[in-house]
Amino acid sequence: EVGMRKYHRKYATLWLLVLVSLPVCISVCRASSPQEDSAMENIVTEKKAEESHRQDSADLLIFILLLTLTILTIWLFKHRRFRFLHETGLAMIYGLIVGVILRYGIHVPRDVSNITLNCQVNASPATLLVNVSGKFYEYTLKGEINANEVNDVQDNEMLRKVTFDPEVFFNILLPPIIFHAGYSLKRRHFFRNMGSILAYAFLGTVISCFIIGLLMYGCVTLMKQVGQLGGDFFFTDCLFFGAIVSATDPVTVLAIFNELQVDVDLYALLFGESVLNDAVAVVLSSSIVAYQPEGDNSHTFEVMALLKSFGIFLGVFSGSFALGVATGIVTALISFFLRDFQLLETALFFLMSWSTFLLAEACGFTGVVAVLFCGITQAHYTYNNLSPESQDRTKQLFELLNFLAENFIFSYMGLTLFTFQNHVFNPMFIVGAFVALFIGRAANIYPLSFLLNLGRRNKIRSNFQHMMMFAGLRGAMTFALSIRDTATYARQMMFSTTLLVVFFTVWICGGGTTQMLSCQRIRVGVDSDQDNSISVGEGSERRSTKQESAWLFRIWYNFDHNYLKPILTHSGPPLTATLPPCCGPLARFLTSPQAFENECQLKDDDSDLILRDGDISLTYGDITVSTDASGAHTSGGLAFAGASTSDDLDRELAYGDHELVMRGTRLVLPMDDSEPSFTEPHHRMRM
């Protein structure tokens, strides 16, 4: 091992040299084609087009090399166990550097071929036909341009080239990230803390949005009075800002949590909240945009418009939710039969998940929200129907897509700080935003935690609350939402401020996670599979499960476990056991033959689990859950629908995760898998 490292160092210069020489190659290789005097028009146009194509390829190559560089540096960091800077922070730094180079380092000669013509027409159709000396050329609308930017259009050709259409982020890069978040949700701990997570994500995001909105409105009013404001900034703009910065993205913190194996409940709370509040923030911001009172007073308060916005929020959210779940269930049903053919399974899984996004967009719902719930459904049902190889494949595929998309977004963030041409940095607004963000996050976490603790047995302790407060990072979603529309002064100021907020939280908060953890004395090194046995030491905390999983959730769980799982997947008890006897033939028809086999399997696995975690039963203080309960459980599946559901539920959720380990050839825990693949087991041991 030591020899290997020395060897790596020896080679370090070699491959860095090779890498650096790559971009140099580009410029050298760009041989200008021989000039021909025969100025045939089409040849010239062809040359122009070819030149432009080359330029585009070179521009994209910059991003690819940026990502490659990021990967190499990440590797170096991982290798040296340097945990101070997360890969996304790194990607941002590289993006910044390239942005600076593009902005100040490269002088692009003005493109002569790109002369802009003005012609007076009285509408702006999507397609324009231009008659050039008898030939017709088709033009498509790209968008409106501010009058004062007209001259920039030609001047900043280079900067414009590396600027992507903002919708790329929303339609290409976010979906895999969000889907991966849903697909890798650790369902066991998610469901156990579901009440709290929903409270933080829904109530908390709305609270945070309005608190930040109000504070920013105060700030903006103040700015107007001291003459710092250069344009309009309405209350709806403030609320919009509140909504977009309420989408937390603790990817940095979670990566460190995962590496250090922080308490699983804290992890579940943070991850669950961040996944769901992205969805809430997207829908919330689009509802705020939709708030447009009619008539003259277009920026005043109006009840009808507010109700309409609220209706839109509910409609879009539930619609997206329903679509995502529906596609997930359809995929589960299809993959029920496809088991033998891995490539087909994987391809189908990918296509169906993508079609959720497109379907939602086509219906006017929000694609990313639909994709999130589709991911959760796929993990809950479809995953069980896939062959072990396809389980691996799909996990790995979305892990890779997530990794690439995330690093791309963050490096683009760095780049855009210098290449975006309409930045409005207003110091007062920026300071106000940071203060508002802080207060907004606090107003989300502390009051809600207090209220939740009234109902929770497993209290969210104050150090957990501080940690959640601290880990309220902003990331990809906030960026994508803010870059989507940068047409007005208000939106430009928001975008610039958002960028700074993301930089600050990723670098400062992300970098300080380990310090914060030790400062708050939060236990690390908790093995998620054995957290049950660890919690024994903490006495009655474990009882929380029953407490938190309220009656609504229990009913849902029973329904899911007894009917949905057996119908949609190969796992779960056979329907013949769960349905009333009168439905016998139907039950036999719907139950997969494997479910019957599974039952024996289930018994074994279950009793195995009980035997191994024998001491867990101690934690269920008030009910006698031990071998007796498991005996009852295994005796025909009646216990599933019976009275002792709450511990069944917990065990089943635990079992759900276990099942994955047993099926796959390698460890594929939904979430453990996402990061540990970086660190080999023996690396972990040494930490």
Added chain:
Amino acid sequence: EVGMRKYHRKYATLWLLVLVSLPVCISVCRASSPQEDSAMENIVTEKKAEESHRQDSADLLIFILLLTLTILTIWLFKHRRFRFLHETGLAMIYGLIVGVILRYGIHVPRDVSNITLNCQVNASPATLLVNVSGKFYEYTLKGEINANEVNDVQDNEMLRKVTFDPEVFFNILLPPIIFHAGYSLKRRHFFRNMGSILAYAFLGTVISCFIIGLLMYGCVTLMKQVGQLGGDFFFTDCLFFGAIVSATDPVTVLAIFNELQVDVDLYALLFGESVLNDAVAVVLSSSIVAYQPEGDNSHTFEVMALLKSFGIFLGVFSGSFALGVATGIVTALISFFLRDFQLLETALFFLMSWSTFLLAEACGFTGVVAVLFCGITQAHYTYNNLSPESQDRTKQLFELLNFLAENFIFSYMGLTLFTFQNHVFNPMFIVGAFVALFIGRAANIYPLSFLLNLGRRNKIRSNFQHMMMFAGLRGAMTFALSIRDTATYARQMMFSTTLLVVFFTVWICGGGTTQMLSCQRIRVGVDSDQDNSISVGEGSERRSTKQESAWLFRIWYNFDHNYLKPILTHSGPPLTATLPPCCGPLARFLTSPQAFENECQLKDDDSDLILRDGDISLTYGDITVSTDASGAHTSGGLAFAGASTSDDLDRELAYGDHELVMRGTRLVLPMDDSEPSFTEPHHRMRM
């Protein structure tokens, strides 16, 4: 040639191409302006943009559902062991059906918002600024439109919407297909038949191109005389047609070969030829386009222009080749160190392979050709440096991409038969094309096989020749090349004819493969791992190895095995053994510590191989290669550079494939893996 290429290349920013039908104009249109009177106008624009975005999502959804349907039907076919129709043929049929529905079934109301304006300017810049009552709108050039199509632009909005930019095929869909072909090349059998493969691919493609071009020129001349020709059709057009239809794509046949386990040499010949002749055809066609004699006589013969075309062919081909190999080697060097982190490895592999394409395009070479050789290099070097999980991951990733891209292209082919609006079906030309294709293929296979058989010991038997003749299918590459430019009458006629050729070969030739195999009495059920022992029964045929691997190849092989492999990968003999003693320190510096460990490993594996396949040594009739040779071989690696190279070579190539089996947890033979994943082992047994 009218400059329609501008049209094709203009859009080439790859990210935007991915977006294909997602709207470009949404974001900037969403400007909410403070003015009261313009507020309503903005809302209208927003609505319009949203509507267009929905429509685009729905259009893309059509394709996704088409692919899903194809997958489901393939599954049904696989399940029922129905081997008559390949998945690509199926995808085409579904595409055809959807095309018919779109063309005749759906009446799209004329889009009122899309009124086209004519304005007179005297140039066609890439960007156009339109001044609409004080506001500036930016338009980008989409391309030229024929005067007689101007009215169609509005009428066929729906058909235009489902029509992709032709460059999508070349820049998005072909690269993964071609890379996968290179990456899954079964190197052992490929290298063994390398001479023949190169002859078929280079000489054969050129012969076929010129024969077809000449025949078509005759056909076209005849058509002109009987008045069947409705436009210009020059000799260069004929040659271009010859080049594009010379790219064979026997994906259908190879899938069946793989399933039935047809003779590996036949497989290697067909696959190797098809992989390489795609590259040759691409470069050849672009060289023919570049053949433009100066002055008035622009379509006559001119030596200088011919030489220039030939120079371009050589330059582009060798440049693309060098770039591809270089990137592959850089990736190998980098992945040499990244071994511990699977996700990073996979991401890096993907990014580097993609950057090959971009780099080649940016330098003016051909991306797909570079990607092909990059794939082969990655398989040869990088693959050995990857961890077993990453080997699986990369294989599976590109397998999936290949599957999706291929089926997408073929279903688009079906669709385009009805939705393409400038079809020119000329019966005479079509019949002429089929005859020319048949003769061209025959002129490629039979004379070359005769010549090759003079030098080969392992003759290419006549039934193999007939099979190769029969399997000269046209596919994705031919389609992508022909749809790239459909501006002139000649190109439109070519495109329509090409489409029919592809349909015919995929359905008729592809469907008749099993019949053809049994008719030609070609042995099936040959296990590729045991073909050595089977060939024992056929006597001296196996000697061919030495014969075919000519001195040039042997020199290359020795250099590769002794120096490149040890430097670039963790496998191979340590450099200390292969370099002269004077280079000792350098050799120790460059050799991976694993290589030293490997040597012991190597010995074991090798002797294991020898022991297990003891009878193989019988086949090396004229040299004594048995335990003695292997003893010499293992005693310090001297034998590697020694005299008994030819069998070493063979064994090493064999070993190269074997190694994969031993390293990975599951069977990852470069090519066996691509298809067998469809069929479970027990399915095979039953066949």
